[in-house]
Amino acid sequence: MGQSITNRWRTIDIVVAAVIAVAFGVIFWAWGLVWRAADPAFAFFPASQAVMYGVWLVPAVLGGLVIRKPGAALFCEAVAATVSALLGSEWGGVTIAQGLIQGLGAELAFAAFRYRSFRLPAALLAGALTGLGAALFDFFVWNAPYALVSYRIPYALLTVFSATVVAGAGAYALTRALAATGVLDRFPAGRDRALV
Amino acid sequence: MISLQPVGRPDAPLARRNPVAKLAAALLFTFALMATLDPVAPAIAIAVELAVLPLFGLRPRELVRRAWPLLAGAGGILVTLMLFAADRSGRVLLDAGPVVVTSGVLVTALGLVLRLFAVALPGVLVFATTDPTDLADALVQNARAPARFAIGALAAFRLLPLLGQEWQMITMARRARGVEAGRSPVARLRLFVSTAFTLLVGAIRRGTRLAVAMDARGFDAGVARTVARRQHFGTADWLLVVGATALAGAALGVSVALGTFRPLLG
Amino acid sequence: MGMGEVRLRGFGWRHAGRRAWALRGVDLRVERGERVLLLGPSGAGKSTLLAALAGLLPEDSGEQEGTIEVDGRSPHAVRERVGIVFQDPQTQLVMARCGDDVAFGLENRAVPAEEIWPRVDEALARVGFRYHRDRPTAALSGGEQQRLALAGVLALRPGLLLLDEPTANLDPGGAALIRSAIADALDDDTTLILVEHRVAEALPLVDRVIVLEAGGGVRADGTPEAVFGTHGDALAADGVWVPGRTVSPRRAAAPAGDVLVTTERLGLPPRLADTDLEVRAGEALAVLGPNGAGKSTLALLLGGLLRPGTGRVAARPELADADARTPPHRWPAPALARRIGSVFQDPEHQFVTGTVFDELALGLRRTGASEATVWERVDQLLERLRLARLAGANPYTLSGGEARRLSVATALATAPRLLICDEPTFGQDRRTWRELVELFADLRDDGHGLVTVTHDAEFVAALADRTVTLDRPPTTRDGTAATEDGAIETAAGVPR
Ligand SMILES: Nc1ncnc2c1ncn2[C@@H]1O[C@H](COP(=O)(O)OP(=O)(O)OP(=O)(O)O)[C@@H](O)[C@H]1O
Ligand SMILES: Nc1ncnc2c1ncn2[C@@H]1O[C@H](COP(=O)(O)OP(=O)(O)OP(=O)(O)O)[C@@H](O)[C@H]1O
Ligand SMILES: [Mg+2]
Ligand SMILES: [Mg+2]
Numbered sequence: 001m002g003q004s005i006t007n008r009w010r011t012i013d014i015v016v017a018a019v020i021a022v023a024f025g026v027i028f029w030a031w032g033l034v035w036r037a038a039d040p041a042f043a044f045f046p047a048s049q050a051v052m053y054g055v056w057l058v059p060a061v062l063g064g065l066v067i068r069k070p071g072a073a074l075f076c077e078a079v080a081a082t083v084s085a086l087l088g089s090e091w092g093g094v095t096i097a098q099g100l101i102q103g104l105g106a107e108l109a110f111a112a113f114r115y116r117s118f119r120l121p122a123a124l125l126a127g128a129l130t131g132l133g134a135a136l137f138d139f140f141v142w143n144a145p146y147a148l149v150s151y152r153i154p155y156a157l158l159t160v161f162s163a164t165v166v167a168g169a170g171a172y173a174l175t176r177a178l179a180a181t182g183v184l185d186r187f188p189a190g191r192d193r194a195l196v
Numbered sequence: 197m198i199s200l201q202p203v204g205r206p207d208a209p210l211a212r213r214n215p216v217a218k219l220a221a222a223l224l225f226t227f228a229l230m231a232t233l234d235p236v237a238p239a240i241a242i243a244v245e246l247a248v249l250p251l252f253g254l255r256p257r258e259l260v261r262r263a264w265p266l267l268a269g270a271g272g273i274l275v276t277l278m279l280f281a282a283d284r285s286g287r288v289l290l291d292a293g294p295v296v297v298t299s300g301v302l303v304t305a306l307g308l309v310l311r312l313f314a315v316a317l318p319g320v321l322v323f324a325t326t327d328p329t330d331l332a333d334a335l336v337q338n339a340r341a342p343a344r345f346a347i348g349a350l351a352a353f354r355l356l357p358l359l360g361q362e363w364q365m366i367t368m369a370r371r372a373r374g375v376e377a378g379r380s381p382v383a384r385l386r387l388f389v390s391t392a393f394t395l396l397v398g399a400i401r402r403g404t405r406l407a408v409a410m411d412a413r414g415f416d417a418g419v420a421r422t423v424a425r426r427q428h429f430g431t432a433d434w435l436l437v438v439g440a441t442a443l444a445g446a447a448l449g450v451s452v453a454l455g456t457f458r459p460l461l462g
Numbered sequence: 463m464g465m466g467e468v469r470l471r472g473f474g475w476r477h478a479g480r481r482a483w484a485l486r487g488v489d490l491r492v493e494r495g496e497r498v499l500l501l502g503p504s505g506a507g508k509s510t511l512l513a514a515l516a517g518l519l520p521e522d523s524g525e526q527e528g529t530i531e532v533d534g535r536s537p538h539a540v541r542e543r544v545g546i547v548f549q550d551p552q553t554q555l556v557m558a559r560c561g562d563d564v565a566f567g568l569e570n571r572a573v574p575a576e577e578i579w580p581r582v583d584e585a586l587a588r589v590g591f592r593y594h595r596d597r598p599t600a601a602l603s604g605g606e607q608q609r610l611a612l613a614g615v616l617a618l619r620p621g622l623l624l625l626d627e628p629t630a631n632l633d634p635g636g637a638a639l640i641r642s643a644i645a646d647a648l649d650d651d652t653t654l655i656l657v658e659h660r661v662a663e664a665l666p667l668v669d670r671v672i673v674l675e676a677g678g679g680v681r682a683d684g685t686p687e688a689v690f691g692t693h694g695d696a697l698a699a700d701g702v703w704v705p706g707r708t709v710s711p712r713r714a715a716a717p718a719g720d721v722l723v724t725t726e727r728l729g730l731p732p733r734l735a736d737t738d739l740e741v742r743a744g745e746a747l748a749v750l751g752p753n754g755a756g757k758s759t760l761a762l763l764l765g766g767l768l769r770p771g772t773g774r775v776a777a778r779p780e781l782a783d784a785d786a787r788t789p790p791h792r793w794p795a796p797a798l799a800r801r802i803g804s805v806f807q808d809p810e811h812q813f814v815t816g817t818v819f820d821e822l823a824l825g826l827r828r829t830g831a832s833e834a835t836v837w838e839r840v841d842q843l844l845e846r847l848r849l850a851r852l853a854g855a856n857p858y859t860l861s862g863g864e865a866r867r868l869s870v871a872t873a874l875a876t877a878p879r880l881l882i883c884d885e886p887t888f889g890q891d892r893r894t895w896r897e898l899v900e901l902f903a904d905l906r907d908d909g910h911g912l913v914t915v916t917h918d919a920e921f922v923a924a925l926a927d928r929t930v931t932l933d934r935p936p937t938t939r940d941g942t943a944a945t946e947d948g949a950i951e952t953a954a955g956v957p958r
Contacts, residue, residue: 012407012408014407018348018352022352075345096223146276185479185523351557354556402553410566411518411541413570414541417542419570419572421570
């Protein structure tokens, strides 16, 4: 079930993937502010803030689950990161590179399933791998100055955990909720609804 | 809420450069700086960035308006570093339980905060002076980006300012039907989430219709598109890219010469 | 380019997720250069037919029956010969600047770069577009967007031009301009198929009328004289707006009652200039004015949904009970929904739930009605507005007219004391239009207050007891823009 007939992107695939990315670009922008506002709450152990990390990774998994074409995860995450950079994020143009690496993680997961399965296991693996991409990037680029054992390692582990739960399972649930509204009717993800 | 129009004077010498050149210059400049943790190189970089501000036709006020979230970021870095710095060498300045502040920590903190600004500002400069349509055009014409993806993303991007209006509409529609959160924070959160979901659904629906409208005007016809708006990538654009790289290199060079250079990896 | 012959043989289409066919058994032949007015009750499948002709019904979105051909080929294969303007212009602007948007189609068709801008300027001139091509598309009013969308299609010089209610939501002046732009733009080779409920205005543009039957087939076909001459009565009974047939007005049974709401220098610069008016129980007040005058803004302010920029809205105890001291925009939502109902200009802005039934039940449940009452009331409304067979449908998949009826019905469901409707009658066939007039008139005669924002002169003539006309907000700072003429003469003075 659910395999798309061709791998060529239709216009609707491109535009809807971009729309998802743009919407999440805005969410990122807002989430960046929330992230900073939440700093004090995690002051006892700042690495634990990585539990919030999954939100940055939702578009990668969501794009893959909805569009179901090679490149969708990468495209969504990279465009979302670019939009948030455009709106002015504190991480500047670096987010673009970061988005590419995160998107690549999810892309690998869908490729591992040969773009045939888009059920929960695929979603969880995509979440985990996009989290891994994010964790590696942060480990070397952003967190280098911090202590290894008490900060960098727990931060990386929590990132992967959060990505699996929030981005993986979360995007899966979100896809189902979207399908139920009927907006995905022209995508494989939105088929099989009752007739009226 | 969010303005997408470029600010500043569009005819300023650097604002006029090819968008791809501006983007490439900013990225090269940023990534070079990412390689070090010392305070000197980013400080030089910030000086350079402020110096070219007028060349981008930007006034400091506009820069501050776009860059204010950085201040919060700087605060976050300071707190984290007080508690979890890897390098606690140097003289101990403050010792209160887990909070140990040494001169080494202070130098690292200064370096990180400067790096934050140095890394973020080029993006602000470029995006504040670049029209999204021009960027998409240049990506297609000068960077060989696939036209369907660039134009498709651009069309979706145009919906962005509408999202704010849409949010207001959804809230009003619910209120008119008697749906409101009241004072309870839990109810508020639930309403917020459901409004955000509705917004996403609406955005996807709009995207679907937009795609149909684009197809109706032959977007996916399989013929190679022509371009109405030419984007040139000339000598001046090459100079910008080379200049940015050279300046970043020079900043690193000074830092090495002064002996402050601290590579990110290693 | 030219061409533009259309052949349909037993054509049918069923949208994915629906049991009923939107179109079925349509046999049709339109020759090159003909100008056709396509009529039919709301939901008969007019928009669907245009989409099919434009090659915009992808196989994965429904099921087809019979054949459809443009110039002897599948519409998907000859998309470049067909130009379409949709019911809603907002969804078809692609680019951020007006000129770029017109150029978009030309680029896609690989028109050489040096020919593009002259053709863009020519198309913009043909529709009378008065701004420079650098103007942002976001800064256009509804009417200007219509015009731009038309220019974007004309620039492609289509052999077959398809227009779906191109003047809905325009003020009479703007609509006349669009019609003359269409008339000017057509040449002998262009085939035109136009969907428009208000026949009288569209007749000068066409030489043939085709009426679709709800549920399948073509009901009538021929010159306007022939169609309306032979089938006039039957068509009118079926809901087609047959020219020359007036509707008997429903005047108020009793004089207006107590004042429900007053506004004092109410405004929201720059959208609405200061406005003073009062709304009474048992009275239908019509708000008129050109596009962009601030009518919708006024409706939202009266509905307690926007905070006023200047002045205030004051509800009388008659409407507000104990809350009369606070302005409506500060009332808790459930109290607001019980007292004031709002119908938005764009029906889709108003939908909150996933099915037509839930949409109607929501307000009732929120105001604490028992489940039995909810079912009874909802069924009754579904029946009266001919939405019963769509009870389980998603509101966003409805036709233009069906969506409008649903949004009106949601506000009618709770029977609030004051009802504010923004363009409640656009896109309606004659039968539902009359049903709406009856529903509104009954409410008024039960002592409810009614404010309708409208461009529909016939609706004003049939129902309104009093009219208020807004002007465009003045560019100078002083001077009130709103004028109130107490009289009812408009009702008699409306043409036809
Ligand atoms: N995307 C869709 N999915 C499911 N059903 C649809 C969709 N679009 C239209 N329909 C249904 O198909 C039928 C015909 O719709 P269509 O929009 O063609 O009607 P119409 O004649 O244009 O009506 P109106 O005058 O109200 O615009 C309607 O019953 C409508 O509910
Ligand atoms: N959310 C908004 N933000 C800013 N300006 C707006 C907004 N909505 C409308 N406007 C502007 O305010 C003015 C009045 O708009 P409004 O929609 O009230 O006009 P209207 O009289 O209802 O027009 P129409 O007949 O076209 O529906 C217009 O110039 C419009 O462009
Ligand atoms: Mg229609
Ligand atoms: Mg309006």
